[in-house]
Amino acid sequence: MSGDDFQAREFEEHRPQLRAVAYRMLGSLSEAEDAVQEAWLRLGRTDTTEVENLGAWLTTVTGRICLDLLRSRTARREDPLQGQDGREFRLPDPVVGAFGVVDPEQEVLMADSVGIALMVVLDTLAPAERLAFVLHDLFSVPFDEIAPILGRTSASTxxxxxxxxxxxxxxxxxxxxxxxxxxxxxxxxxxxxxxGDFDALLAVLDPDVVARSDGGTLRPGLVRRGAADVASQAVTFARFAQDGRPVLVNGAPGMLALADGRPLSLMAFTIHGGRIIALDFLTDPERLARLDLSAVLDG
Incomplete structure (x- = not known):
């Protein structure tokens, strides 16, 4: 086997984890793929004969690429979506799978159950904070390996x-x-x-539940907070659910609403302590059209 073939095989073995790192850093599946591809190109331009742990090296390279992308995104960000309470948000790209079906690639991508609610919070972190948290807390990268990426000391990181x-x-x-x-x-x-059972809805909703809807540029974003407010919108939720089919969204239960075989909305539930603490809706037609739903629609 040639050196190039060996390098390619090694990279492919690490690709699933690199995608997982990039997705947690960027919240975008397409940007995550771009970041992994850039890591491959950098590998080809680098002499790694002295690298003892190629997986760790690739992880930090991917982290650096994602950090640059996040900083660039912040610098050129257009007006973000805002909820009724004025808070800015954009739902991350969901990873959608058929309910009850185990997809090995998705299992790797969602290995630590990084749900939509967590991804929303990660998107509020500063780029450096996000890198330090993702690499250390989610992928166990030592601080002394993260610090050089940020140009900081290990203590600061x-x-x-x-x-x-x-x-x-x-x-x-x-x-x-x-x-x-x-x-x-x-x-x-x-x-x-x-x-339309209001009391039954209150029984399954956390008192501080938050419901977020991302309709993209064509529809205003919507944020509702509190069990009573969210329960009052249950009729709308039910309308989506009537023609829905159960799916997994980032490894958690979700619902895909269809009309004439086309996706209308995707709903993700976050459950803590036996109650729903977050409901996230993706209703942006452009982003829904880009989702890979083959496993769901063909099932």
Missing amino acids: RQLASRARRRVQGAAPAPDTDRARRREVVDAFLAAARA
């Missing part, structure tokens, strides 16, 4: 990760892991919504 961790834990508590129980909660919500 540790502080960045700690600050990001506090924000993440405060805004996106760890979701429940019992898949069957999560499905029960979602089914209970949908049944209550269809029946």
Whole structure:
């Protein structure tokens, strides 16, 4: 085997993790692919004969590429979406899979259950904070390997990760892991919504639940907070759910609403303590059209 063939094989072995790193950093599947491709190009331009751990080297290279992309995105960002409360947000690209079907590639991408709610919080972090948190907390990269990427000391990098961790834990508590129980909660919500049972809806919604809708540039963003406010919109949710089919969104229960075989909306549930703490809707027709739904629609 030639040196180039060996390098290509090694890179392909690490590609799933590099995609996972890039997705958590960027929240965009297409940009994540671009970042991984750039890592491959940099590998081809670099003499790695002295590199002891190619996987670690590729991870830090991918992190550096994503950091540059985030900084560039911040510098040229157009007017972001705003909810009714004036807070800016944009839902990340969802990873959609068929309910009850295990996709090995998606399993790697979503290995640490990084749900939509967590991705929303990650998008509020400064680029340096996001890099420190993602590489250290999600991929166990030592601070002394992250620090050179940021041009900081290890101690300063540790502080960045700690600050990001506090924000993440405060805004996106760890979701429940019992898949069957999560499905029960979602089914209970949908049944209550269809029946217009306000009390039953309150029973499955966390008092501080947040509902976010991203309609892109064509439709205004919407943010609602609190169980009573979200429950009051249950009739709208039920309308989407009537012709919906269950899916997995970032490894968690979700619902895809269809009309004439075309996706109308994608709903993701985040469940903590047996109650729904976040509902995220993607209704942007342009982004919905770009989703890979073959496993869902063909199932």
